[in-house]
Amino acid sequence: MNIGEVATQAGVPAKTIRYYESVGLIPAAARRGNGYRSYSQTDLHTLRFIHRARELGFSVAEIEDLLALWRNKRRKSQAVKAIALAKIAEIERKIAALETMKRTIRHLTAHCHGDARPDCPILDDLAGDGG
Amino acid sequence: MNIGEVATQAGVPAKTIRYYESVGLIPAAARRGNGYRSYSQTDLHTLRFIHRARELGFSVAEIEDLLALWRNKRRKSQAVKAIALAKIAEIERKIAALETMKRTIRHLTAHCHGDARPDCPILDDLAGDGG
DNA sequence: CCTTGACCTTCCAGTGACTGGAACCTTTAT
DNA sequence: ATAAAGGTTCCAGTCACTGGAAGGTCAAGG
Incomplete structure (x- = not known):
């Protein structure tokens, strides 16, 4: 998938995906011969995860932690629950x-x-006349 | 008053007062011979107004409107109430x-x-496995 | 007179999480 | 050939400050 399609599928603007890459929230995407970024189903899955977490008010820094836990099959569920x-x-x-x-x-309006x-x-x- | 004192009295950091001046929220302060900014009671009053409005979640742009209404003796109270x-x-x-x-x-945590x-x-x- | 410290000045850069836009390249359709 | 739609990079702006550097000023103490 090109960036535009994965953007549509994940509900995240293409521009924002490039931004996430630039700040290291997601690894640098693979590139095609023409220099276009190429995304896999796993990438899409990750982007959806990020999108949902952002909707829920998690910061990018918090999502970094969440993603690390998500990818780590040996994590303890208490670490996630604590966040x-x-x-x-x-x-x-x-x-x-x-x-x-x-x-x-x-x-005041009353x-x-x-x-x-x-x-x-x-x-x-x-x-401050009244308080 | 120098900027430090008016800052203490109004509850706004000196740095923030300079910032407000730089973005035109307040007019440029008068200067003493040594180049220090000099503030009057009116300036203090304005700064307190701004401080309180910021605490209540009004943006700087909104406070600009509110200040204009505050200074305008012919304003209509409905304009203020609408904001x-x-x-x-x-x-x-x-x-x-x-x-x-x-x-x-x-x-999720449940x-x-x-x-x-x-x-x-x-x-x-x-x-997204479950929603 | 000199120093110390608190205060003031300016300007530049960074914060969070994007977003807009310029300038350019690639692909596809007509 | 050309236009539209997609992609690329990089720079700047948003909001409301905040931190810090580099320097000027002032009052008190030795």
Whole structure:
């Protein structure tokens, strides 16, 4: 497969695949006589793995670890589970931070008329007049 | 005030204040004879406004709009409220995406032994074997 | 007078994970 | 012959800083 086809099949832009290669997340692809990159089913499988992990919020660095574990038939499942649980904790922290932001902004908007008048407690509060 | 003091008072690193100036978020500060930047109470007030808005997840571009509205005594409060409500919607989208990630990862971990054995449904699922 | 240290200045480079675009080559179809 | 669609490389930009180098300024202490 050329890069375009594997990109379509894996759901990852061709440009991004070249980027993954450049940063060493995937090994350098084999080349055809014309210099085009050539991908196998295994490469496609790996790219799909990466795509799914990225969707789930894993960083490229974390995916490197995950890929090493995936390829290592002797890995311990606890190593994988630890990464997943840490990611859940991180997601929960992010959600909590966003909930706090949301509550605060909602609170600000609650007292703003939202009409043609200039009076706006949102700006006053952002300025620190109210906290 | 020198940049260090206004930085402490506003809760924004000096480096970040110079950055804000360089990207035009704040006007170029007045300079003393020795070339040091000099800040007024108004500048401090603006920096605090920016700090608080950043904490609440507003981008620098959005803060530019908010600052323009803040300075404009004839603004309509609906313009401010619209930005705030759009931000709430954006935060809600982010939270929903994170919740989906969390549910999926939690689901993956639920079937992984997490022990010394290599068998790991997390990796199998990431690879697409199960979805 | 000299030094030390804290503060200030500028500018350049790096972060994460791409993405856009230029300039060019190859293949396929018309 | 030519055009379109694919491929190649490399450089620059995104966002909001942050780190660091190399140097100027200021107040206090010996």
